[in-house]
Amino acid sequence: MSIDLTPLGFRRIPFTRELAVSERFALPHQAEVADALAETVHRRMSAALIAPAGTGKTVVLRTLVAALPEARYQVRYVKVTGLSKRDLCKEIADACGLPPTGIYPALVRKLQEAFAHCVETDGLRPVLLLDEAHDLRPESLAMLRLLTNFEMDSRLVVSVVLAGQPPLRNLLGRTDQVAMAQRLAHFATLRLLSRDETRAYVEHRCAIAGAQANPFDDDAYEALFEISRGNLRAIDRLALKALERIAKAGAGAVSTGDVIEARKELAL
Ligand SMILES: Nc1ncnc2c1ncn2[C@@H]1O[C@H](COP(=O)(O)OP(=O)(O)O)[C@@H](O)[C@H]1O
Ligand SMILES: [Mg+2]
Known part of the structure; x- marks a missing residue:
């Protein structure tokens, strides 16, 4: 069961696999x-x-x-x-x-x-x-x-x-x-994303899913990059899990701690 992310401004679930070609992030x-x-x-x-x-x-x-x-x-x-x-x-x-x-x-x-x-x-x-x-x-x-x-x-x-x-x-x-x-x-072959690309990618995927404000703080981006190493699927899973955590807790933004907890839940 997925957790309702509408309180964070999302109109649909972000970081899903199905993505229209037109909604891709330009890499x-x-x-x-x-x-x-x-x-x-x-x-x-x-x-x-x-x-x-x-x-x-x-x-x-x-x-x-x-x-x-x-x-x-x-x-x-x-x-x-x-x-x-x-x-x-x-x-x-x-x-x-x-x-x-x-x-x-x-x-x-x-x-x-x-x-x-x-x-x-x-x-x-x-x-x-x-x-x-x-x-x-x-x-x-x-x-x-x-x-x-x-x-x-x-x-x-x-x-x-x-x-x-x-x-x-x-x-x-x-x-x-x-x-x-x-x-x-x-x-x-394809390479992993850089630190800057990881952040821009996450911002893009949140924006196309309707989030008005950026729901991650600066350190959380750092943690996302460090843990995912710039692997797109790992970023997706971590970011979504971290968002679900703050939605459940009624918090406003994802912190480093949320990303670390998300990693544990996903056993990454
Ligand atoms: N340019 C992109 N813009 C948005 N999402 C992307 C982009 N490239 C990859 N993704 C997302 O990253 C994840 C992994 O990509 P995918 O093509 O499934 O990887 P692979 O086939 O190598 O396992 C998917 O959820 C996909 O939607
Ligand atoms: Mg594939």
Whole structure:
């Protein structure tokens, strides 16, 4: 159950995961990564975005989607889980609007045909975004390579963007994944926020959720940065928990003590 934050001026719950692209906080390093990924896709190549949990990968993928014109690209987003190659193939088919039925080799072929059709008939370039790609099984990663292989690689048809946590790098480094790794023309990563960015980010997220006054005192920002180390998800969780604490206590502003207590409650 969430605690009512309206006494603090919030019109909705701040620091939630769902956030319209238009309400993002402008972070130049995220924009640069999204631009570079878009550039890779424009060149019909594939890419990987590898960074720790909570650093903004999914947000960057959403930014990428917004940057790819619908008139030129057919973008499909799939959140990977540890599915078998067959089941992942079905999930991709489903995301592409194909009936996810049939035996595995036939399904791969159907998807390939659909991608080729997309290019030849609709004039659209298929782009496959695979989020949480560190959860890919090796056999599923190999399936992706198969899926994107056209005429022995002489044709670039589908762009794949893999986004995942650092174990994705190990997966791509396996000797049996060389073919897929070589297909990736661009590797990107995301850094943690600086002290100043952390503060500006928190202020932004409070403001878009309706808070009129800034509900954190200066030392509380310092504590938020020290504990979160600039990891966006850690900032979100700490800030929300600290706000809930003061709402419950009827206090006016978050202090360092509130952030420290929030950390304990979250076991960060
Ligand atoms: N530019 C941004 N503006 C606002 N919120 C952001 C921004 N980037 C990330 N976030 C928030 O930070 C959290 C972590 O981002 P997310 O993309 O989910 O990270 P990852 O996919 O790397 O785990 C999410 O709640 C997200 O809404
Ligand atoms: Mg994510």
